[in-house]
Amino acid sequence: MDLLTPDLGLLFWQVIVFLGLFFILRAFAWKPITDSLNERENNIQSALDLAEKTRLEMTALKADNEKLLAQARSEREAILRGAKETADKMLADSRDKAESEGKRILEQARESMQNERQALVQQMKKEVVTLSLDIAEKVLRKELSDKTAQEKLVTDLVTNSNLN
Amino acid sequence: MMRSGINRILLVVALILSSLVGVRAQEHEHSGEPHTEHAGDEAAKKGKFDVGSMIMHHIKDDHGWEFAHGVTLPLPVILYSSDRSLEVFSSSRLAHGEVYNGYKNEHGKIHRVHEGGEASHEAKVYDFSITKNVASLLLSAAIMLLVFSAVSSGYAKNKGKAPKGIQSFLEPIILFVRDEIAKPSIGPKYTKYLPYLLTLFFFILTNNLLGLLPGAANLTGNIAVTLVLAVITFLIVTFSGNKHYWMHILKPTGVPVALLPIMIPVEIVGVFMKPISLMVRLFANITAGHIIILSLLGLIFMANALGGSGTSLAISPVVIFFTLFLNMIELLVAFLQAFIFTLLTAMYIGSAVEEHHEADHGIGYEGAEAH
Structure with missing residues (x-):
C-alpha cells in the first residue's frame, strides 16, 4: 500500500461506491432538488413578470384614464363652444330678421302712406275741381242772369276766338 | 461578467x-x-519515536481502522485467489503480523505464506478488503x-x-x-x-x-x-x-x-x-x-x-x-x-x-x- 500506487481493492470499491452514489443521488436527490429549484425560480420569475405586467397595465390604464379625461374635457369645451356659437348665431339671425322685418314693415307703411297721400291728393284735386266748377257755375249763373251779360260774353268769346 | x-x-x-x-x-x-x-x-x-513511519501510517490505507494507539476497529478482509476463490475474515486475525489461513499482512499488503512463514508469490491474491x-x-x-x-x-x-x-x-x-x-x-x-x-x-x-x-x-x-x-x-x-x-x-x-x-x-x-x-x-x-x-x-x-x-x-x-x-x-x-x-x-x-x-x-x- 504505497503512496503512489493505487490499490486494486480501493479502486474497485471507489468505482462501485462512487457510481452507485452518483446514480442514486441523481435519481433521488439532484433531480428533485434541481427541479424544485427551477420551479421556484420560475415561480419567482413569473411573479415578478406578473407584477411588472400589472404595473405596466396600471400605468397604461392611468394614461388611458387621463386621455379619456382630456378627451371628455375637450369634448365638453367643444360642445360649449358649439352651443355658444349656435346661440350667437341664433341671436344674430333673429336680430337680422327683426331688422329686415322692421325695415319691411317700415317700407310697407311708407308705401301705404304714400298711396294714401296720393289718394288724398287725388281726392282733394277732385274736390277742388268740383268745388271750383260749382263756384264757377254759381258765378256764371249769377253773371249770366241778365241778357246783356250773356251777349257780351258771347261776343267776347267770339272775338277772342276770331283772333285765334 | x-x-x-x-x-x-x-x-x-x-x-x-x-x-x-x-x-x-x-x-x-x-x-x-x-x-x-x-x-x-x-x-x-x-x-525512539519515528515520525516518518507515524506519518506514513496515518496517511496510508490499512486493514483495520486504528482510531488511537491500540484502539483498532477490525474490518473485513476479502481476498480472491484463483485456487481458493473468495475468502472473507476479520482483519484482527492478521494483526501484529500473525499468520491466518496461510495469509500474512506485511506493510499493509497481504501475502500468501508457506507453512514455515516465508512469503510465497506463487498464487496471485487479489485484495478487495474493506480497508480503512x-x-x-x-x-x-x-x-x-x-x-x-x-x-x-x-x-x-x-x-x-x-x-x-x-x-x-x-x-x-x-x-x-x-x-x-x-x-x-x-x-x-x-x-x-x-x-x-x-x-x-x-x-x-x-x-x-x-x-x-x-x-x-x-x-x-x-x-x-x-x-x-x-x-x-x-x-x-x-x-x-x-x-x-x-x-x-x-x-x-x-x-x-x-x-x-x-x-x-x-x-x-x-x-x-x-x-x-x-x-x-x-x-x-x-x-x-x-x-x-x-x-x-x-x-x-x-x-x-x-x-x-x-x-x-x-x-x-x-x-x-x-x-x-x-x-x-x-x-x-x-x-x-x-x-x-x-x-x-x-x-x-x-x-x-x-x-x-x-x-x-x-x-x-x-x-x-x-x-
Whole structure:
C-alpha cells in the first residue's frame, strides 16, 4: 500500500461506491432538488413578470384614464363652444330678421302712406275741381242772369276766338 | 461578467495556493523519506519515536481502522485467489503480523505464506478488503445519502415555501455549483452534467472534511480515489467531445502546417494531462495537508524523545498554535480542492461541448471577450 500506487481493492470499491452514489443521488436527490429549484425560480420569475405586467397595465390604464379625461374635457369645451356659437348665431339671425322685418314693415307703411297721400291728393284735386266748377257755375249763373251779360260774353268769346 | 471575474480570481488564487502546498508537500516528502529510513533504523535500535513511519501510517490505507494507539476497529478482509476463490475474515486475525489461513499482512499488503512463514508469490491474491479507506468511503456515501435524502425531502415538504433546516444550509452550495461552476463553464447544455458535478463536488468536500477529523482515513489523499474521479471526468469529457473539440486537437485553426507535427502530439498529451493533473492535484493537496499537520504534531513527540518531557511541554503551545492555523487552512483547502476539481471538470466538459470554435482557447479568450 504505497503512496503512489493505487490499490486494486480501493479502486474497485471507489468505482462501485462512487457510481452507485452518483446514480442514486441523481435519481433521488439532484433531480428533485434541481427541479424544485427551477420551479421556484420560475415561480419567482413569473411573479415578478406578473407584477411588472400589472404595473405596466396600471400605468397604461392611468394614461388611458387621463386621455379619456382630456378627451371628455375637450369634448365638453367643444360642445360649449358649439352651443355658444349656435346661440350667437341664433341671436344674430333673429336680430337680422327683426331688422329686415322692421325695415319691411317700415317700407310697407311708407308705401301705404304714400298711396294714401296720393289718394288724398287725388281726392282733394277732385274736390277742388268740383268745388271750383260749382263756384264757377254759381258765378256764371249769377253773371249770366241778365241778357246783356250773356251777349257780351258771347261776343267776347267770339272775338277772342276770331283772333285765334 | 462580474461573477465570472470573481470565479477567475478564485481559481487563480486556488491554483497558486494549491501549487504552494504541493511544493511544500514535495519538499517534505523528499526531505522526509531519507530521514524516515534513518530515523526508522535508529528507532529500531534505540526504541525512539519515528515520525516518518507515524506519518506514513496515518496517511496510508490499512486493514483495520486504528482510531488511537491500540484502539483498532477490525474490518473485513476479502481476498480472491484463483485456487481458493473468495475468502472473507476479520482483519484482527492478521494483526501484529500473525499468520491466518496461510495469509500474512506485511506493510499493509497481504501475502500468501508457506507453512514455515516465508512469503510465497506463487498464487496471485487479489485484495478487495474493506480497508480503512473503503470503510471511510462507505461512511461518506452513507452520510451523503442521508443528508441529501433529507435535503430532497425538504424540497418535497416545503414545496412553495422557504427552505428550512439542512435544506437551506446546502441550497446555497448547490446553487453555487449550478450557477458559478456548471452554467458559466459548460453553457446551455449544463443540465446534463449537473448531477455529476454536484456528486463530485459533495463527494470530494465530504471526504476532505471527514479526512480532517482525528483518526479518520485520508480518502481524497489516496491516489486510487482521485484516479477513479479523474478517469470518470476523462471519460465524460471524451465521450461528450463534439466535432469542434476533436478538430481542435487534430487540426488547430491558425497553426501553420509545418507546426502540426509538434502541435498534434502536444494536444494529445494535453488531453491526457488534464485528468492526470486533476488526479495529482487533489491527491497531493490533501496528502500534503495531512503530512504537514502530522509533522507538526510529530515535533512534540520528537522533542519528547530528544529532550524529555520538559522540552515537549515547552514547544507544544507553539506547535498547537501552528497546527490550529494549518487546520484552518486545511478547512479552506477542503472547500477549495472540491471547488477546483469540480470547476476544472466543468471547464473540460465545457471545452468538449462548446459550439464555437474560438472559445476553445480557454480562459484568456473568454476573459478578453468579457471586457
